[in-house]
Amino acid sequence: xxxxxxxxxxxxxxxxxxxxxxxxxxxxxxxxxxxxxxxxxxxxxxxxxxxxxxxxxxxxxxxxxxxxxxxxxxxxxxxxxxxxxxxxxxxxxxxxxxxxxxxxxxxxxxxxxxxxxxxxxxxxxxxxxxxxxxxxxxxxxxxxxxxxxxxxxxxxxxxxxxxxxxxxxxxxxxxxxxxxxxxxxxxx
Amino acid sequence: xxxxxxxxxxxxxxxxxxxxxxxxxxxxxxxxxxxxxxxxxxxxxxxxxxxxxxxxxxxxxxxxxxxxxxxxxxxxxxxxxxxxxxxxxxxxxxxxxxxxxxxxxxxxxxxxxxxxxxxxxxxxxxxxxxxxxxxxxxxxxxxxxxxxxxxxxxxxxxxxxxxxxxxxxxxxxxxxxxxxxxxxxxxx
Numbered sequence: 001x002x003x004x005x006x007x008x009x010x011x012x013x014x015x016x017x018x019x020x021x022x023x024x025x026x027x028x029x030x031x032x033x034x035x036x037x038x039x040x041x042x043x044x045x046x047x048x049x050x051x052x053x054x055x056x057x058x059x060x061x062x063x064x065x066x067x068x069x070x071x072x073x074x075x076x077x078x079x080x081x082x083x084x085x086x087x088x089x090x091x092x093x094x095x096x097x098x099x100x101x102x103x104x105x106x107x108x109x110x111x112x113x114x115x116x117x118x119x120x121x122x123x124x125x126x127x128x129x130x131x132x133x134x135x136x137x138x139x140x141x142x143x144x145x146x147x148x149x150x151x152x153x154x155x156x157x158x159x160x161x162x163x164x165x166x167x168x169x170x171x172x173x174x175x176x177x178x179x180x181x182x183x184x185x186x187x188x
Numbered sequence: 189x190x191x192x193x194x195x196x197x198x199x200x201x202x203x204x205x206x207x208x209x210x211x212x213x214x215x216x217x218x219x220x221x222x223x224x225x226x227x228x229x230x231x232x233x234x235x236x237x238x239x240x241x242x243x244x245x246x247x248x249x250x251x252x253x254x255x256x257x258x259x260x261x262x263x264x265x266x267x268x269x270x271x272x273x274x275x276x277x278x279x280x281x282x283x284x285x286x287x288x289x290x291x292x293x294x295x296x297x298x299x300x301x302x303x304x305x306x307x308x309x310x311x312x313x314x315x316x317x318x319x320x321x322x323x324x325x326x327x328x329x330x331x332x333x334x335x336x337x338x339x340x341x342x343x344x345x346x347x348x349x350x351x352x353x354x355x356x357x358x359x360x361x362x363x364x365x366x367x368x369x370x371x372x373x374x375x376x
Contacts, residue, residue, distance in 0.1 A: 158206045159368045168356035180347045
């Protein structure tokens with residue numbers, strides 16, 4: 001089977017490459033709006049399905065499409081991608097000194113439709129950050145493409161994250177162990 | 189202060205480099221034998237101290253030495269570095285389907301002596317691995333330099349680790365967040 005990764009995220013590409021299975025990357029443009037009564041992990045699971053449905057061509061019989069979406073969930077609120085650097089600083093001040101959840105929804109689709117759609121949760125604990133640390137990170141790393149305004153594999157992940165409960169790779173990009181298990185289960 | 193990393197581990201060098209603080213690397217040869225009544229985290233903490241004491245030159249007033257040691261602890265037994273590839277396969281069969289502990293001891297030493305010595309624990313859960321997966325990994329990645337015969341940042345970490353409780357970077361090399369906190373606390 002030919003694996004297609006429907007994500008431009010460099011972290012997801014790196015994780016997929018680590019499986020030592022050939023795959024190609026496509027860019028999917030989906031309207032990512034979701035019903036406002038969805039909460040927590042239901043949100044990225046819903047959006048991962050929208051992305052799978054937005055794939056522009058019919059899949060061939062030997063193709064498997066993987067789509068994913070990640071949100072940061074703090075005190076019952078979604079932190080998406082920051083609008084600008086001030087917004088990134090505001091998000092990091094909110095995350096400082098607290099435990100939040102990273103939810104990633106993943107869909108696996110074949111010519112038969114969506115064969116698996118699941119969500120993975122990781123609890124991430126940040127220590128208290130100083131304003132100087134937050135500004136140093138945002139000014140140097142510009143985390144505007146990242147949900148919650150941080151990359152766990154960057155400086156901020158090294159100095160701020162004191163505890164994880166769940167999958168690290170889920171926080172970095174997506175739950176690569178579960179994706180591997182699905183590919184194996186279907187013999188893809 | 190000038191930071192000296194007393195470890196040749198590429199993963200520890202990568203983590204230190206991520207702090208964006210200059211440092212240099214030295215190779216320390218220490219006799220790593222320890223009292224047989226030590227258990228769990230006491231073992232790498234003891235060995236990290238042996239490494240700090242084995243640094244061959246007196247430290248200058250503006251130098252800070254960081255040493256570390258990591259063990260894998262499974263069902264009350266230490267898994268060290270495998271002797272050969274058959275031993276690596278044996279260790280991975282032991283880890284398969286179980287939760288083990290990764291303990292890293294870290295010592296921070298100045299001209300005044302050891303100023304901090306601590307241990308960090310992470311629980312790591314492996315799913316059941318097939319013999320084929322274990323052999324594929326060992327034959328391709330030759331994990332003979334790694335405690336417990338695995339690198340969490342390699343293929344085996346992607347496909348086998350289903351859950352972490354604690355610090356991911358502790359499993360990868362050492363608890364970089366705690367090291368950063370110590371360097372900050374002393375204004376090094």
